[in-house]
Amino acid sequence: MKLQNINLENNLKTFTNFAENHSNEIPYSLTLDFKKHKGHIVFSGLVHGNETGSLPAIIRIIQDLLSKKISYGGKISFFLGNIPAAQQNVRFIEMDLNRSFGESAATNTTIEAKRARELTPLLQQADVYYDFHQTIMPCLRPFYIFEMDFQSYYWARSTGIANTYVTRKKGAAFSNLGMCTDEYVRSLQKVGITIELGEKGFQKDAELYAYLIMKRAIKNMDLVYLHNCSIKKLAHKNEDFEFMQIKYKEKFDHPNKRLHQGFSNFKFIDKNDSIGFDGNNKPLIAPLSGNLLFPKYPPRDENNQAKSPLPGELYVIAQKMNFHPLKWLSAYKSRENPSRTPNSK
Ligand SMILES: [Zn+2]
Structure with a gap:
């Protein structure tokens, strides 16, 4: 067995042992409730099967919470997204789990859409949600990536660790195929954040970033829900991000x-x-200058044709923003009924 698989099976075994004692009825998920306040934070890894980097950190955080090395007063849940894909060391089996949430996937029969429906009740209970990802190809730095939203931005900035935030206008869907997990949580007017920890797989950097992000977010939950601190004030204690915007897909x-x-x-x-x-x-020509993100290299047949299912995008181009994306939100507030369906542009 490859080292990646041994690592995975050992980590999954440890997680499953914790989950047996702290079950929330959802497979590969668990909830701890310290009952001092009502705040509920949810963390997830493995939403893409081969993005295993946060898994050892999730286990360490659970251990530290149970041993009281980390103190916390609220509710906290963890889930591991796509176990069958993780065991095959692939991103997904039939359909991208991170495009399987919301109405457009409601009648879908793929194993990922079924898993999404299994996880939806937990996401509906989240006040604050962090989803850990990794990129397919090497990555020059960790980064936050989600649509601009006051509360989610303040939570990400107060958490820090990654200094780059790739963002887009509120209501602009990340993908045309279906909703992402964080997108679904934000559609419920709650905090939903995605972090890319670096290149996929078990990586020491990814583990450390994920651990520190969870530790800080847990502390902030107590500050906000137990001590009534303002998340905006907590955010302003940290440096602001370098903002980037996806300009082309x-x-x-x-x-x-x-x-x-x-x-x-x-x-x-x-x-x-x-x-x-x-x-x-x-020749495929770059239509504009900028930083290339999410380059995809799917398996190909002998004629160089990518095997189905094709990912939604081959790559995207992000550019550094020369204004603060909070400016979008003042315009947004005056707009009625902003469209949030994933297929709208
Ligand atoms: Zn991912």
Whole structure:
């Protein structure tokens, strides 16, 4: 058995042992309630199966909470998203679990859509939710990524650890396929945050970042829910982020489309650079300058055609923002009935 698999099975065994004693009825999930306040924070890992980096940190945090090494007064839950995918060391089996939430996936019969429906009641109870991810390719730094929202932004900034925040306008869906976990929680007017911890797999950096983020978020829960501190004030004690905005998404609409080998996250590309091949085997041209994010290299057959199901996007381009994204929200507040369906632009 490969080291990755041994690590995974050992960690899953430890998690399952904790979950047996602290069951919340959902498989691969557990809840601890310290009953001093009503605040409920939820953390998740493995929503993408091969993004295992946060798992050892989740186990350490549970151990530290149970041994009282970390003190906490509220409710706290953990879940591991896609176990079958993790055991095969793949992102997902039939459909991306992180595109399986909300109405558009409600009647879907994939194992991921079923898992999403199993997890939905827990997400509905969350006041604050952090979802740990990792990138497919190497990553130059950890970063937050979620749509701009007052409360979620303040929680992320008060937590810190990652200094870059890739954001988008409220109501702008991350993907056209379905809702992400954090997107679903924000649609309930609660705090939903996604963090990319670095490159996928068991990594010491990812484990440390995830551990520190959870420790700080737990402390902030007590400050807010037990001691009535303002999350905005707590946020302002930390430096602000470097803000980036996704300005372009290359649809993965043809199996022949591909990037040249070796693109890492945040690699700067110039407008008109040839970065791969399109559906007709012509050069794929960067439509604007910026930092390339989420380059995808799915398995391909002998004719270089990517195997189904194709990811939603081949890559995206982010650019540094020259204004503060809170500016979007003053405009947003005056708008009635903002559209939140994942398919709207
Ligand atoms: Zn992910």
